[in-house]
Amino acid sequence: MRAVIILMVLLNSVVRLEVPAEAFAVRNGVPASGFAFAGMTTLLQNEGSSRGNQALTGVVNENLPSKVKQLWSFKAGDEMKASPVVAGSTIVAGGMDGWIYALDLNGKLLWKFETGNGIEAPALILDNTVYVGNLTGILFALNLKDGKEKWRYTTEGQISGSANWWKTGNSIRILVGSYDYNLHCVDAATGKVIWKYESDNFINGATACVDGNAIFGGCDGFLHVVDIATGKASTRIDVATYVPGSAPSDGGLTYVGDYDGGFTCVSITEQKIKWKYKNEKTQLPFVASAAVSGDRVITGCRDKNVYCFGKADGKLIWKYNTGEKVDASPLICQDKVLIANMRGDLIALKLNDGTPVWTFETGTPIFGNPAVAGGKIYVGGQDGTIRCFGR
Secondary structure, eight states, X not given: OHHHHHHHHHHTTTSOOOOOOOOOOOSOOSXXXXXXXXXXXXXXXXOBOSSSSTTOOOEEOOOOOSSOEEEEEEEOSSOXXXXXXXXXXXXXXXXXXXXXXXXXTTSOEEEEEEOSSOOOSOOEEEXXXXXXXXXXXXXXXXXXXXXXXXXXEEOSSOOOSOOEEEEETTEEXXXXXXXXXXXXXXXXXXXXXXXXXXXXXXXXXXXXXETTEEEEEOTTSEEEEEETTTOOEEEEEEOOSOOOSOOOEETTEEEEEOTTSEEEEEETTTTEEEEEEEOTTTOOOOOSOOEEETTEEEEEOTTSEEEXXXXXXXXXXXXXXXXXXXXXXXXXXXXXXXEXXXXXXXXXXXXXXXXXXXXXXXXXXXXXXXXXXXXXXXEEOTTSEEEEEEO
16 A cells, blocks of 8 residues: 555656645744653744644734725735734745745835745744755745845755755754755755755655754655654654654654555654544545644644644534645634635634634635734735735
């Protein structure tokens, strides 16, 4: 079965699967040893993320509006698959036209930068620098203020997932996966390679960075845990056939969806699968990356449903049918969950029971999760438009 899936993935280099990618940057910046998952906080300037933190848990400390309307829109040159990212007063989003766009909070273009190929991976914004990869496999570092290039680093395969970061000693390391099978670790200031870790297939999602470890699922079906200081594998766990998204980690547990319709909780500390959910009737892919908060984990599926599981035991708490497949990853915003689907619906649900608070039809498919900042919601669409919603 694994050989069949690998063949499917190789064909993906010719006919590319529609998989979202997430950008991530935030606050757990002090390294620790082992698998304690304690978590500490280091604030850097102008951080921006669409998954809320380095552990990729999809939690945003924002309260969603009780109802929304469209406030403005900005038309880019092609599809917007990458999630927009907000840092301070700047919105950054990459398009399939190969351009990076920086807007102010009113939708005015501040600058744009041409990368030469389409962009699926949302940006990482860290310390006044934008880090973003394109489908040629080039990772760019741009000045957040004016978009001027600081450096570029070239991998040997497309980059579909966002970069992440970790502080080791006095230096900051940028980590990004590539279709060349490698997780690349480069110096944030210079773009010089520090190490490369080779997996057995494409790396499509982003890497969670937790307590000195890089954690990611690959198209080889393994969950990899790599020491960020050395680039050496701490362990790898066989979880699926093809993991298309990112692997959020919380409290020693990591959550991965797969292309065979499975959603798995892995105990990193015990190095084993803790529980697994699979709808045997549909077996449709879990492409979205999960969001984790409190005792719950939320994810979306191509069977059109949003699922809420008990984090520790996998018990289904609630599910909500959105009416169309869900590739965009959910966000947990305090007591609500924000979801987008491939029909173009933005949906706010109550976290406790999954009942809808409001829905808004954008009219265009949404691949990447929205960004939420300052009471506003920012989202890109297949029609090449970035939209802002609020009261």
